[in-house]
Amino acid sequence: MGKVWVLGAGQLGAMMRHAAMPLSIEVQPVDFNQSQEVVLAEEDVVTAEIELWPETPATQTLAAHPNFANKAVFPRLADRYTQKQLLDELNIATAPWQLVCEKTESESLFSALGDTVLLKRRTGGYDGRGQFWLKQAEATAVPEGWHNEAIAEKKIPFDEEVSIVGVRDREGNMFFYPLTLNLHVNGILMASIAPLERLGKLQKEAEGMLRKLLSSLDYVGVMAMECFRVGDHLMVNELAPRVHNSGHWTQAGTSISQFEYHVRAVAGLPLANAVVKGQSVMINLIGVARDNRWIGVDAAELYWYGKEVREGRKVGHINLTQPSLSALNSALGKLKPMFPEPYPQVFEWVEKNLP
Ligand code: ATP
Ligand code: MG
Ligand code: MG
Numbered sequence: 001m002g003k004v005w006v007l008g009a010g011q012l013g014a015m016m017r018h019a020a021m022p023l024s025i026e027v028q029p030v031d032f033n034q035s036q037e038v039v040l041a042e043e044d045v046v047t048a049e050i051e052l053w054p055e056t057p058a059t060q061t062l063a064a065h066p067n068f069a070n071k072a073v074f075p076r077l078a079d080r081y082t083q084k085q086l087l088d089e090l091n092i093a094t095a096p097w098q099l100v101c102e103k104t105e106s107e108s109l110f111s112a113l114g115d116t117v118l119l120k121r122r123t124g125g126y127d128g129r130g131q132f133w134l135k136q137a138e139a140t141a142v143p144e145g146w147h148n149e150a151i152a153e154k155k156i157p158f159d160e161e162v163s164i165v166g167v168r169d170r171e172g173n174m175f176f177y178p179l180t181l182n183l184h185v186n187g188i189l190m191a192s193i194a195p196l197e198r199l200g201k202l203q204k205e206a207e208g209m210l211r212k213l214l215s216s217l218d219y220v221g222v223m224a225m226e227c228f229r230v231g232d233h234l235m236v237n238e239l240a241p242r243v244h245n246s247g248h249w250t251q252a253g254t255s256i257s258q259f260e261y262h263v264r265a266v267a268g269l270p271l272a273n274a275v276v277k278g279q280s281v282m283i284n285l286i287g288v289a290r291d292n293r294w295i296g297v298d299a300a301e302l303y304w305y306g307k308e309v310r311e312g313r314k315v316g317h318i319n320l321t322q323p324s325l326s327a328l329n330s331a332l333g334k335l336k337p338m339f340p341e342p343y344p345q346v347f348e349w350v351e352k353n354l355p
């Protein structure tokens with residue numbers, strides 16, 4: 001079996017490599033700026049841990065390989081304009097939107113989308129970066145440099161944020177994990193909970209939407225769909241053509257993690273149905289210094305990315321899975337005092353949302 005090359009050398013590629021080890025599949029992440037020549041074999045496959053990358057000798061070599069999975073999907077989903085067009089074409093509910101053109105003024109956006117409008121840069125935004133709120137009451141104008149470079153979205157008064165991660169193989173077989181409940185603070189994911197019985201009634205709708213996307217794109221691998229829950233229905237916020245932060249809980253909470261699924265799919269291996277074990281919680285580590293007391297807590301599984309700690313930067317995550325809620329709550333209770341602000345509120349959100 002050939003190697004699986006990953007475009008990008010961040011934590012997602014590293015976790016794919018880790019997940020593929022028991023299967024003895026070699027996963028090789030590649031830094032965009034790697035100077036060492038990338039030499040691929042005919043039977044190798046290429047995937048990516050990110051949807052947009054700079055043109056460099058390394059990325060050009062990888063992207064030119066005939067076995068680059070979902071090659072045409074990346075540019076289509078990396079641009080919010082074409083991503084939103086795809087959702088509309090497939091009749092998948094999403095926040096009402098408009099392209100911010102050369103001449104678009106905020107007044108026309110207010111009359112089309114309401115008195116509070118979210119501008120999102122078409123490409124490159126993540127963790128809430130590349131967003132700008134326009135408020136009619138404050139007569140906010142479209143900032144300089146955002147014309148032609150952004151879409152405008154209606155503000156959705158959602159009840160909560162959920163996501164679904166699914167995988168499709170080359171033959172069209174698919175598997176979907178249960179919906180995950182997510183807490184975002186200032187546009188950045190802080191914690192996830194899965195599975196949740198109360199979200200079960202939305203599972204069919206979520207799977208239907210993602211199934212339609214995966215099939216229509218003839219997609220191979222893992223895709224994540226972030227949604228807003230508005231009453232009893234879902235509205236797609238955005239899509240990620242890759243493994244996703246809100247699927248990290250599957251490393252501890254299921255028999256086949258999203259990382260292993262992605263490797264299986266792109267390598268042409270059988271998928272099978274992952275078994276969900278117990279109750280899982282994932283706590284994202286954002287701009288916090290490593291604290292080894294964390295791994296002294298039963299069930300706490302730390303993934304530390306080895307990056308320099310900076311404010312607002314994702315530097316790791318902790319997964320917790322327990323068969324009983326009381327054991328999970330006890331672990332969370334021990335972790336909570338080990339964290340600085342604003343984590344007490346994150347733990348409170350988790351406690352409040354666990355069954
Ligand atoms: P990610 O890191 O998930 O890729 P991102 O920077 O690409 O994030 P979005 O997911 O589009 O950005 O938005 C970030 C967060 O902003 C959402 O999770 C949600 O909390 C909020 N948000 C986004 N769009 C809207 C909207 N139309 N109405 C209200 N809130 C929104
Ligand atoms: Mg995003
Ligand atoms: Mg998002």
